[in-house]
Amino acid sequence: MTVDIVVLGAGYGGTAAIRSLQSELGSREDVSLTWVSKEDYHFVLHESHRLIRDASVEAEVTVPVEEIRSSGTEFVQGEITGLDVDARTVSLADGSEIDYDVVVVCLGSRTAFFGIDGLEEHALTLKSLDDAMAINEEVRAAADEASENEPAQAIVGGSGLTGIQTAGEIAAHRTEQEIPMDVHLVEQADGIFPGHDHEFQGSIRNKLEDHDVEIRTSTTISDVEESTVHTEGGDEMDFDVLIWAGGVSGQRALESADLPKDHNRIYTGATLETDEDRVFALGDGALMGQNEEDSPLSEQAIWEAIVRPDASNQAPPTAEAAMEAGEIVGQNVTRKLKGEELINWTYTDKGTLVSIGDDAVAHGVLGVPVNTFSGSAARTIKKAVSARWFAKISGPGRVIRSWPDM
Numbered sequence: 001m002t003v004d005i006v007v008l009g010a011g012y013g014g015t016a017a018i019r020s021l022q023s024e025l026g027s028r029e030d031v032s033l034t035w036v037s038k039e040d041y042h043f044v045l046h047e048s049h050r051l052i053r054d055a056s057v058e059a060e061v062t063v064p065v066e067e068i069r070s071s072g073t074e075f076v077q078g079e080i081t082g083l084d085v086d087a088r089t090v091s092l093a094d095g096s097e098i099d100y101d102v103v104v105v106c107l108g109s110r111t112a113f114f115g116i117d118g119l120e121e122h123a124l125t126l127k128s129l130d131d132a133m134a135i136n137e138e139v140r141a142a143a144d145e146a147s148e149n150e151p152a153q154a155i156v157g158g159s160g161l162t163g164i165q166t167a168g169e170i171a172a173h174r175t176e177q178e179i180p181m182d183v184h185l186v187e188q189a190d191g192i193f194p195g196h197d198h199e200f201q202g203s204i205r206n207k208l209e210d211h212d213v214e215i216r217t218s219t220t221i222s223d224v225e226e227s228t229v230h231t232e233g234g235d236e237m238d239f240d241v242l243i244w245a246g247g248v249s250g251q252r253a254l255e256s257a258d259l260p261k262d263h264n265r266i267y268t269g270a271t272l273e274t275d276e277d278r279v280f281a282l283g284d285g286a287l288m289g290q291n292e293e294d295s296p297l298s299e300q301a302i303w304e305a306i307v308r309p310d311a312s313n314q315a316p317p318t319a320e321a322a323m324e325a326g327e328i329v330g331q332n333v334t335r336k337l338k339g340e341e342l343i344n345w346t347y348t349d350k351g352t353l354v355s356i357g358d359d360a361v362a363h364g365v366l367g368v369p370v371n372t373f374s375g376s377a378a379r380t381i382k383k384a385v386s387a388r389w390f391a392k393i394s395g396p397g398r399v400i401r402s403w404p405d406m
């Protein structure tokens with residue numbers, strides 16, 4: 001009898017999970033491995049903001065699944081609409097169903113709008129290739145209409161990794177192309193990159209200001225009309241381009257899945273298994289529990305614990321955490337099949353790298369004695385992180401092709 005293992009999603013978590021399962025399972029004939037995702041490529045989301053300035057880097061930030069999967073892994077392209085953990089089926093938008101014995105859910109997150117009136121209708125988001133291309137087009141269209149007397153207005157709401165890097169990229173594009181355009185970064189908290197190290201925050205702020213990004217902290221967007229943002233303080237900000245990067249939530253496809261979850265993000269233990277036998281989850285779409293005895297929590301995890309006290313002691317929602325967890329899940333699924341005890345995964349914080357246009361700021365990089373730094377060292381480490389990922393999922397050929405554009 002064949003055991004059917006199904007991995008959902010081709011982001012960092014899904015791709016790392018497929019790679020680790022392929023390596024753990026080898027050529028076992030009693031196991032079938034199926035990979036399901038909306039697109040037939042892995043989108044390098046942490047570099048997606050670069051498409052805003054230069055759409056031609058598309059080939060560098062999309063890795064075809066054919067480059068990642070081995071010949072024994074079946075790939076199904078489709079939109080997942082549901083997961084039935086009792087019947088052990090995954091349903092797709094075309095009406096078909098895929099049966100599984102073990103499922104690994106890596107569907108990432110979607111943007112949360114917190115019920116702010118008009119926001120979902122009028123704002124762009126950055127979660128996919130199409131999203132990045134839409135921002136690129138809107139920025140270009142706004143530039144075409146702009147003049148020195150009436151500069152275009154670009155507003156980015158939310159100053160996490162997505163918001164900071166998006167604002168930085170638009171500002172770099174504006175300067176390079178000499179476009180009359182003001183770039184605003186709006187944040188509800190009293191500082192940007194909330195919850196992170198103060199020195200790191202200060203360094204990012206300096207870089208954004210060097211790029212002429214106008215930062216407005218302690219500013220809460222209350223509602224949005226077609227071309228105007230209203231704030232709780234009663235201010236109005238007109239915009240030509242509005243990008244919302246203020247929050248994340250789990251995927252709608254998991255709404256009806258009978259699993260312990262919060263806003264469609266699935267709770268797991270440190271083994272990445274959920275309460276439901278044979279259902280594993282990881283990445284942004286999961287609330288991945290950590291075993292406190294195993295290691296100290298990372299700075300991001302502590303921040304997550306502060307802003308989400310109900311969800312304390314969890315790994316952070318980052319590409320790095322999804323990759324790490326994906327590498328472990330292959331071992332745990334294999335152990336499960338053999339009836340062996342599962343291993344606990346503990347997130348290792350290897351540092352955070354943020355790009356602002358062609359600049360980068362690094363913080364807490366493992367093995368580097370300086371806490372926060374920028375300049376060419378930070379830029380090179382950021383490139384090296386992407387190169388390491390490409391080498392892992394594809395091979396040296398892709399690293400060599402992509403390096404000049406990274």
Ligand SMILES: Cc1cc2nc3c(=O)[nH]c(=O)nc-3n(C[C@H](O)[C@H](O)[C@H](O)COP(=O)(O)OP(=O)(O)OC[C@H]3O[C@@H](n4cnc5c(N)ncnc54)[C@H](O)[C@@H]3O)c2cc1C
Nearest residue numbers: 009010011012013038046079080107108283284318319320
């Ligand atoms: C602009 C930007 C910059 C960032 N920078 C960094 C950074 O510098 N460092 C860092 O660590 N993190 C960064 N992040 C965060 C990082 O990208 C996420 O933490 C990471 O993508 C999470 O990986 P994941 O596998 O959980 O989800 P994702 O990478 O989002 O993958 C989800 C996958 O599921 C698929 N999927 C979703 N729903 C369905 C469905 N219904 N049917 C079929 N398929 C579906 C998607 O197509 C995708 O393949 C950044 C994010 C953005 C947007």
